[in-house]
Structure formats: C-alpha cells, structure tokens
Amino acid sequence: MLTLESVTYRYAGAARPAIHEVSLRLAAADVVGLCGPSESGKTTLCLVASGLAPRTIRGSLDGRVLIDGEDVAGRPMHELVSRVGICFQDPSTQLSGVSSTVYEEVAFGPMNLGLPRAEIVDRTEEALEALRIGDLASRDPNRLSGGQMQLVAIAGLLALRPAHLILDEPTAELDPAGVSLVADAVAQLAAGGVSILIAEQRTDLLARVCHRVAVLSGGRVTLEGPARDVLANPRLKELGVAEPSAVRLRRRVGQAGLDIGRVERALEGATT
C-alpha cells in the first residue's frame, strides 16, 4: 500500500506549493493514472510519492507519505529504492552511464543490491523479456533511439522488483509499439501485485491500463474516481486534458445527432 495523506509540497524558494493537500491510496495491484496539464504538479507528486522529494530535492513537505504503513521520511534511501521504483520521462537521465551494454545496464540495479550472481542473471533476463528487448542486450545503451532507451530504463527498474512503481510520463519518447509494451508490462506487473502510479498525457493509455484516475489542476486533485468515469467527464477538456479518442469520437457523433448505437458496436470491437 502506497498512501499520500494530505500532502502539500513546496520547493525551496517557491512562492506557492507545487502540490496542495493531495491524498491518494494505491493498494497492491492497483493502477492509478495521474493526468493534468503541464506544470499541474504531476512530476512533483511522483517525486514525493517515491520519497525522492524532499530527500534529494529541497523543499518542505506537509502531510505524510506512507509505504506499506511506514512513513518514508524515516526509511533509508537504499531500502526505499528496492520498494519503490521511479521512472522519468527522459531516459538518458535514468541510465547509469557506466554500462557498455544493455544487459549490463539492466543488471546494474540488482548488482548494486549485492544479490547472488544467479539471481542477477534471472532478474535481468526476466526484465529484458518482459519488455521484449532481449535483442538489444549486446547493444550500447547510449546509442539507442530515445524509445529503445526508455524501455531499457524501465527494464532496469523491473529488475529491482519493486512492490510499487511510479512512472512519470514513461511513454513520452515511445512509438506506438513501445507504448503497447509498457501497457502490457504495467498490466502484467499489476496482476502480480505491484501497485503502479502512472502520470501521462496520453489518456488513451490511461483508459487502457488504469483502474482509477486522478486529474491534477494547479497542484490539487480536481477529479478522482474510476478511470472510465473520470476519462469521460465533460470537464476534462476545460481542465486542459485531452479526451481519449473513444470519448471524443462518441461526443462528436452525439453532437452531430447521429445514431450512436452503430458507432458503439463498432467501437466495442475496435477497442478490445
């Protein structure tokens, strides 16, 4: 269980808090989506939920962040990283910079945990397999395309087998196939009990993988609930969030006064 209790976070020197009285709960196997316009606090929320802020990014936090019932403020960082994984939008900031192959890069985390060799190999191969990037194993991670690099960064996280995973716009650099791989990996990890918080502009992806969705606006949670309801909420557009393709298509057809039943039946086949 990953819990935020009325969390307010203000960066050092900032006039206003970046997030304001945010409460969220992620139980095991929960996938919660986070959307909202740029600079609405999504990344800050991810940093706070992972325990990285205020620990490594100066600022003041009110409220509490609890991982499995324990306040993150009291836990050492090396323990946190094996329980909560966080992935950022830009993969080049995420890679270790010391690995000469993708295989070594993915193995970097488990090696740092001091695990037995056989387990390092198992975890590395499993993570490469989950994102179907085994064919990149011998490539130089610094010479991959942005999308391939992002998949390597995510694989590196998976190899740590965290109980909670925080993904901050993980698909920003990915092609549709990469987005699908991430979506599949999210579903598979959640089925295995991992709780996942995913910040995304792509509401089509959120519609596909999330159980619940929260919309941030000016640092506050302005909408929250089951993904299906939140993503069809007519306020979404005014909040600066793109409607999922299916929601927008339904609205357009409805507004044109056309028979929605026909379209619904076609949509049913198209989105499954």
Add this chain to the structure above:
Amino acid sequence: MTELHTEGLVHVYRDGAVRALDGVDLRIRTGERLALVGQNGSGKTTLVRHFNGLLRPTAGRVLVGGVDVATMRVAQLARQVGLVFQDPDRQIFSATALSEVEFGPRNLGMPAAEREAAVNDALAAIGLEAEARTNPYDLGGARRKLLAIASVLAMRTPILILDEPTTGQDARGVERVRAVIEAVAAEGRTVIAISHDMRFVAEFFERVVVFLGGRIVLDGPPGEVFAERSWPALASTHLEPPLPAVVGARLGLGPTPTDDALVDALRSTAAGA
C-alpha cells in the same frame, strides 16, 4: 521554390550496426504538410538530419531547392531548412527566452526591424510572449519545447521540420503546435513533422510517409495510409490506424481517418438511408 528531394539515400552510422536509411527516394513539394511515421529507430530522425546537413549520405543524394546539400554551406542551408529537435535541451542555451529566439535570426543576418517582428511573432505563436525575460530552464519541459519551436520558427525558413512536436504537450500545447503548423502552411511554407501520434497526423497533415527499417513502406494522404487495405503494411511497422479509421472500416464507410471524416461519412449514409 524549395523542393526537398532525396535520391537513393543510404545512411550507415559509424558503428556500422544499423543501416538507418536503406535507399530512400522521396520528393516533398513546396508547401506540403507531411508527417513521417514509423517505429523508433526506423530512420525518420536520420532522414531529417540529412535535410539540414547534420549528416552526410553514405550513398545517394539530398537536394534542397534542386541543389545538392553536399555542395551547400551550413549558413546557406540554415536559411532554407529549420529543424526543431525532439529534445529541446539539445538546442537551448541562452539565458532568456527572448535571446534564445533571437539567436537564429541574428545569425542569419536578418535586419533589426524584421528580426524583431520575427521574434515577437514566434513567441506569440507559441504563447510565450509574457515569458520573454524568463530563463528557459525556469520554464517547464513542455514550454521549453515550445520555445525550441519558436526559436526555429523565428528564422522564417521555407522549410520547417519538427521532430515529435507534441510529445510531452498537454491539450493546450498540442493546440499551439497545430496553430503553428497551420500558420506556416498558410504562408506556403513546407512543414514536415515526425510523430507517433496517429490522431495528430491524420488531423493535421495532408501526406503521411511510413518508414520501416530505413525504407518507405507507405506514402499517401491519411485517408489512404490509414485505409483498411493499408493495415497489414501498418501492422508490419507496429502502427495502429487512428480510432475513427477503424470504426469507419468496421461500418463499411470508406476512409475516415479523422472524427470529422467519420461524422461526415455517417451523415451521408444517414441521409442516403
């Protein structure tokens, strides 16, 4: 006229692992709005880097306005082709948004009055006029990316190339990008964008070129490229047509790459019934 043209373009990166471009013949007419799509690593970014002379062909030729890029000087090419990188941080280096946007026009030797107009127009086009004195690194990532677009826009090149302009943008940011593309196209300039967002591609571009392994596999208007008969080729590149194209095909309506096209097609069948 600033036509862009490649003949048998091949590019192999120095490590020799990948043939990033494997014989590309492409002719882009002046004023065209063209989207380049395909998987990560399929050669799209490599191709556009040839258009502004950042790379040299391993084989084949690139011609801008009929002139071989290999014979052009960097400054000469910079007047013709503006390229906005996918990652703004590879491009931004000035202390304020204003000086960032001024840099290109100044380097091109644009006269002061024209330069001022170009810079102001560019900042206004992406909605950053109020942030002219702001340090680019105090802008969020999405606005920094818009700033990178403005800095190339201000050079008023006949050809504008955008590498994944909508990634990381929220709904309003995408709207800004769309407005920039329409304004540039309305002036008869060429806009080329690389994108993974098929909805964006279908709605705002008149021609879609699909890459797979450094080769062109589909080339046509969105209605054609996203039509059912193209799905197997699209699937080979792991691309999915936009949702209205799928719905239209299921309903037997012909090509409906956008919501608007689908609504029109539904309307005409309703009227005919």
